[in-house]
Amino acid sequence: MLPSPDCKKGGENKDGRGPTWIIGLVTCSSALVAALKTLQQKIHRLELERSQAEHDLSCLTREAAQYKMALRHESNEKDVTHQELMQARKDVSTQLGTVQSRCSLLEKQLDYMRKMVVSAEVEKKLILEQQTQLQKEKEKNQVELRAKLDKLDILENECWKLTSSQKTAEEKIKHLEQKIQEEQHQRRLIQDKAAQVRNTSSCIVPMITKVVCIQSCVLLVLKKNHTMPSHSVVANVQTVLHLMKYRSPCVTSQHPEELEKVASRRTGVYKSVSCSTSSSATENLSDLLLLIQDELGQMSFEHQELLKQIQETQDHDIREDLERELDCLVKQMEIKGDQICKLRKHQEHVRKHFFKQPLSSHSHISIHWKLPLGAFHSKDEPLPHHLLFANIVLKIA
Numbered sequence: 236m237l238p239s240p241d242c243k244k245g246g247e248n249k250d251g252r253g254p255t256w257i258i259g260l261v262t263c264s265s266a267l268v269a270a271l272k273t274l275q276q277k278i279h280r281l282e283l284e285r286s287q288a289e290h291d292l293s294c295l296t297r298e299a300a301q302y303k304m305a306l307r308h309e310s311n312e313k314d315v316t317h318q319e320l321m322q323a324r325k326d327v328s329t330q331l332g333t334v335q336s337r338c339s340l341l342e343k344q345l346d347y348m349r350k351m352v353v354s355a356e357v358e359k360k361l362i363l364e365q366q367t368q369l370q371k372e373k374e375k376n377q378v379e380l381r382a383k384l385d386k387l388d389i390l391e392n393e394c395w396k397l398t399s400s401q402k403t404a405e406e407k408i409k410h411l412e413q414k415i416q417e418e419q420h421q422r423r424l425i426q427d428k429a430a431q432v433r434n435t436s437s438c439i440v441p442m443i444t445k446v447v448c449i450q451s452c453v454l455l456v457l458k459k460n461h462t463m464p465s466h467s468v469v470a471n472v473q474t475v476l477h478l479m480k481y482r483s484p485c486v487t488s489q490h491p492e493e494l495e496k497v498a499s500r501r502t503g504v505y506k507s508v509s510c511s512t513s514s515s516a517t518e519n520l521s522d523l524l525l526l527i528q529d530e531l532g533q534m535s536f537e538h539q540e541l542l543k544q545i546q547e548t549q550d551h552d553i554r555e556d557l558e559r560e561l562d563c564l565v566k567q568m569e570i571k572g573d574q575i576c577k578l579r580k581h582q583e584h585v586r587k588h589f590f591k592q593p594l595s596s597h598s599h600i601s602i603h604w605k606l607p608l609g610a611f612h613s614k615d616e617p618l619p620h621h622l623l624f625a626n627i628v629l630k631i632a
Contacts, residue, residue: 378547386540393533400529407522520582524575531571538564 541561548554 382543382547389536393536397529404522404526411519520578520585524578524582527571527575527578531568531575534564534568534571538568 538561541557541564545554545557548557
């Protein structure tokens with residue numbers, strides 16, 4: 236600040252000084268002016284600095300406000316973003332929970348589907364096994380059906396064969412019945428002739444007692460040696476005569492030559508009957524042998540069928556039953572084989588007996604005796620008179 240003029244005037248009056256004071260005052264004022272100028276400059280500089288500082292301060296305040304606003308905005312944005320993040324996190328967590336629940340549900344469904352697939356595969360395997368088993372059973376049934384059809388065809392063929400054999404057997408039986416009727420007719424004719432001879436010839440009457448004695452002797456031999464109700468006995472004449480002597484003394488006076496003559500007379504009458512009976516017996520044996528051989532062939536066929544069934548069957552119980560049946564069939568076949576052997580031996584024996592047995596013309600008599608069952612008598616009981624010529628045949632060999 237500059238000094239006022241009143242102050243300057245008062246100073247001059249008090250001191251009484253003149254120009255020195257003024258010079259000094261002038262120098263002082265110049266110094267003051269300079270100081271004031273410098274001060275003004277400083278003040279101006281300070282004001283400038285203050286204005287600059289205020290400007291800077293205002294700028295700083297503005298910047299601070301802006302920064303605060305920015306901070307607030309950022310904080311708000313952060314809060315918003317945080318809230319958004321939290322909301323998003325919540326949403327994500329809820330979505331994650333839902334996804335996890337869906338995943339667990341899908342896992343359960345997957346496990347269920349796996350179980351379903353496994354069960355479906357097991358059922359498929361079972362169905363395939365059942366189908367294969369049914370196919371095998373079907374094939375087995377077809378094979379069994381074919382075997383049964385083949386067996387039925389074979390049985391039909393066997394039935395036709397059996398019917399044909401039955402027809403032939405019936406024809407043979409009819410032929411044999413005709414032969415038997417013819418033989419019975421011939422026997423009746425022979426009995427009539429014998430009755431005529433007995434009635435007409437008086438020489439035959441004393442021979443009846445001899446024949447009765449012969450019959451009693453033959454009955455003794457038959458009682459010792461008979462095995463069937465209808466059989467043939469070959470006896471020695473010497474033994475018969477010995478028994479005749481033992482039975483009745485009336486025969487001792489007779490000679491064996493007379494007995495042989497009587498036997499020769501009877502031989503011519505009954506020769507044809509004995510030949511026909513021998514041929515019919517051999518034919519019956521051959522027919523019986525053929526029937527047994529047919530049965531054995533049927534059994535052998537059944538044996539082959541049982542062997543095929545045993546090879547084809549897989550069931551153990553059925554196989555055991557078939558093996559038991561096979562054993563029984565083998566035993567029956569063995570029995571039939573034994574029967575065939577026995578029949579062949581008996582047939583050979585009969586053939587040898589009727590055709591191949593050589594007998595002496597002077598020492599043996601073939602006595603063919605045919606009686607019904609229970610027709611044997613005791614030693615003291617003679618044979619009835621009406622059965623005498625019908626049952627005994629004397630033939631000189």
